């Protein structure tokens with residue numbers, strides 16, 4: 025009975041903190057996932073991300089991170105900005121009734137409102153023309169700080185693109201502070217709870233836990249997809265030594281016969297069986313590849329991606345169901361939506377540090393952005 029109450033309380037607190045979905049799984053060793061991870065590593069799909077080879081045992085066993093671990097609480101936080109791609113590129117998520125929805129219909133009863141559907145991705149992608157690029161010329165620093173543009177803003181045609189997850193403040197900081205509050209609240213109101221919260225940077229197989237917590241399935245593009253929310257969300261985990269009520273693992277797969285992500289991936293990084301070759305992904309080249317040049321074989325394939333890549337999510341029909349995030353910390357940093365190629369080129373290191381001091385773009389540092397900029401130049 026107590027564990028029911030605790031579970032309900034915890035789920036309510038996660039909603040209070042602004043998380044969109046919460047699922048809970050029994051903590052256990054991830055045998056099947058261990059095999060998938062091992063095969064991925066053996067094929068060198070981690071490229072130069074050596075950190076993925078470390079702590080293999082910890083990565084597949086939550087009790088090695090939290091002694092006596094009983095439960096893994098998985099949380100989703102939507103980051104979908106609800107604004108068009110800054111470069112005015114069309115998102116293709118909603119063109120027509122796609123194969124996947126057709127397949128989905130055969131397999132499930134879709135909620136009525138979702139059947140009627142959200143605005144199409146095509147609507148989302150239709151940008152007002154920028155004008156912002158060259159007409160009203162300000163310095164890069166001014167444009168980055170000004171907030172000009174804001175919502176419903178000018179699109180800078182052909183400008184370098186930043187993946188949506190990095191539009192606002194660094195999610196690591198935003199989510200970590202929420203996890204800290206959650207754990208403190210558990211300790212205050214439930215009692216002595218040993219636990220640790222993680223987002224992205226720890227040896228935790230977050231997508232696997234999300235599936236086990238009933239939050240969705242791993243799509244062909246490797247991302248966790250949720251029928252209500254699509255895939256534009258972060259995943260966070262909190263491992264605790266508290267027994268809780270467990271959600272039913274997600275058993276379905278609603279990709280159907282769709283292959284949009286595979287066909288759209290500019291570098292052919294998406295292979296069969298939901299395997300993404302990290303070493304061929306634009307996100308890897310633009311963010312994770314440190315102090316190295318991007319291989320020339322990739323030249324001309326980046327479709328203006330300067331930092332990260334959203335192509336396999338933009339084309340996914342399930343992202344027609346994305347709704348704008350309510351998290352104010354994820355409101356776009358103006359520069360990300362305003363900057364033209366020239367603005368990025370003119371940006372000084374000091375300007376970069378100032379404008380992106382709270383941003384995930386810090387990860388590549390100024391030199392990384394400059395390298396990427398040179399690489400995507402025609």
Ligand code: B12
Nearest residue numbers: 057060061187224230246247248258259300302307332333
């Ligand atoms: C390394 C990494 C990368 C690398 C490698 C990508 C990769 N495919 O692994 C690079 C830099 C390329 C990358 C890119 C991106 N990433 Co990343 N990345 C990670 C990180 C740190 C580890 C992932 C990992 O363990 N990979 C190893 C492979 C083998 O594991 P996996 O792909 O997760 O697959 C596991 C499960 O999915 C499961 N699985 C696979 N198939 C099936 C099938 C079934 C039936 C089941 C049950 C399970 C299952 O088994 C695998 C375990 O062995 C995680 C954070 C974390 N700690 O988990 C974020 C994470 C996966 N990334 C994330 C994001 C947002 C991205 C990008 C969208 C960013 C961007 N816009 O540029 C892209 C998407 C690229 C893509 N299509 O996958 C999010 C994903 C959110 C979501 N909705 O799924 C995560 C979870 C970070 C976070 N906390 O929010 N990423």
Ligand code: SF4
Nearest residue numbers: 289305306333335336
């Ligand atoms: S993020 Fe881009 S490059 Fe990476 S798998 Fe998806 S579409 Fe391909």
Ligand code: SF4
Nearest residue numbers: 243244279282285340
């Ligand atoms: S675009 Fe990819 S991930 Fe999305 S439904 Fe189609 S196959 Fe699945």
